[in-house]
Amino acid sequence: MKKYQEELLPKLKKLPVPALRETIARLSDWVSPLLTTEVLHDFQEKASTFSTSEGLVLQKKLVDHANKGAGSWLAPAWEKSYLKSRGYLQSESNFALIIAERYYEHINSKEARAAQLIYQMSTIYLNLAEGTYPIEYTNKQQNVDMSFYSNFFKSCRIPGKNQDSFHKKETQTPENYIVIFVNDLYFRLDVTNSLGERYSLKQLQENLTYLLALEQDSTHGEELISYLTGVERARSSFIYQQLIKEESTKQSLQQIEDALFILSFSSGNDETTEDRIAEVLLNTSHQFLSKTTQAVITKNGYIGFNMEHTAIDGVPALNLFTKIFESFNTQIQETTEKSSSDLVKKLEWTLADSMIDILEEARSLAEIDNNSYTIKHQVVSAVGKERMKKAQVSPDAFFHIALALAQQNVFGQLRSVYEPVAMRMYYEGRTESARSISQEKKQFVEAFSNRSEPISKEESLALFLEAASAHSARISQCQNGQGVERHLFGLQNMALNGEEGPNSFLTDALTILGDDFISTTGLPYDILESFSFGPVNETGFGLYYGILAEEVILTISAKKIYENEAMQLLEAISEALIALTNLLEI
8 A cells, every 4th residue: 555655645735734813714604604693793702712812722732733744633533533433333423325236237146246346346455455556636637645545445443432443454465355244144255365366256256156045044143243333332342342252253253354345145125225225324234334344235136335434435435436336347357267166264153142132132222223214315307417517606516505495495594514525635635524504605595585575586696606606615625624624623632632621612613513404425426326324413414415417316314203304305405406497597
């Protein structure tokens, strides 16, 4: 990985620490549409005091900290914030996706699809290990960060009592393997030999055919192992510590942790898009959720992934998957057959009755949490990127104005909307948060949806363009390392790096911004059938939007008690998108 880390470092910008005065000014702008006039005035007074007192001390600490190393001041702290979270991974951290079937429908059987997936993913890993994976660039031919690509393979989040740890095995080409989870059994499947050579696609498929046909009973309680990853992290840590007391079980867990990735075959319902994404995101029965990369072949042969978010982000994940599935149509030339014909070894477990009781309880808790969520999916075929671009504004701005309009129409007010912005032009770049709700959007949606005092079309157009311009400007600020939220997060971390404890102003500011009533992510990749993650706010929604050329894909998650509101919001977004095209006459 030296090529993508040390050698790429001089070609990338270092993440800057924004000026405190500018961040405080932007903060006031960001929170203004979310607060009443009285509360906003009080908040601004506190912000002014902070910026001339404690803020100066914390800013100096953060700048000094940032100057000490070549890497990002944000990345280690951001990773740590994931590891400190104590909830359920499947609903509070991980994200899941389904690959569109057209990318593999020409491959008939599940074992053939699985073999092709394993072969192509192993190829990607070897390319990264050998330095032959292509360097990535922006549309303007700027280098982007690739230092996190190694985190997709041979990595796992290990549960801890108060904080988890991130485990990553060293990168090497010889003797790599994956773990297969099928019919409640775990198997090691070798993918490279002692010379670092890949086993053939034919051999992989033969071994998978053998595993899928295998009639073998699981070890007593083996089918419950996956539930250790599906409960709150403190409980997961307790179970993990109990499991590793048995040497065979400890070794099997270590095999999973060190595997390139894990692939499972599920038997849950997958008839609809909603079924499939819910099965991959929330069904703990067949998934080791703390593994960074968990691939799933569903009952009817659809391919999905459940990704543990600690050390990876959506954009590099989709870049990898695009390369993998575009290669599914490439003819594989295999000139030599590797030496081994038996690449499979079963993992062994020793589980006492008391341990099985603990795992049974974990299953019950995980299923209660999993069943408390609903996921809805919709495709808006009347509007897409090409139509939006006719408005002479960014499609992302167009969508988020529609989302604000939908939120206003359904809930009668605007609350905080999270939108991640990739910062990959910086070394170890993760994401910034561009809070989507702005004063300009608020003015537009309140005027546009006001039935008692309607405004003219010309006034509506002017307000729309102001909202779109403000949105794009905020995204640009974030892309250039001048966002608000991560800076405040960094300052808060400086407050915690001594005896001061959390700063009350920063806590209040991050709480207001971090309401996350609607947490969004927009990944416009053609390979996706759907993408989903749990709502960050218990009373809110997790919203995926994929703006493609001729359509917009929407997937929304919420607690089941808010299912009706989720459906109303989806419908309102669709109506708002169409209403904007009518306003703009596009």
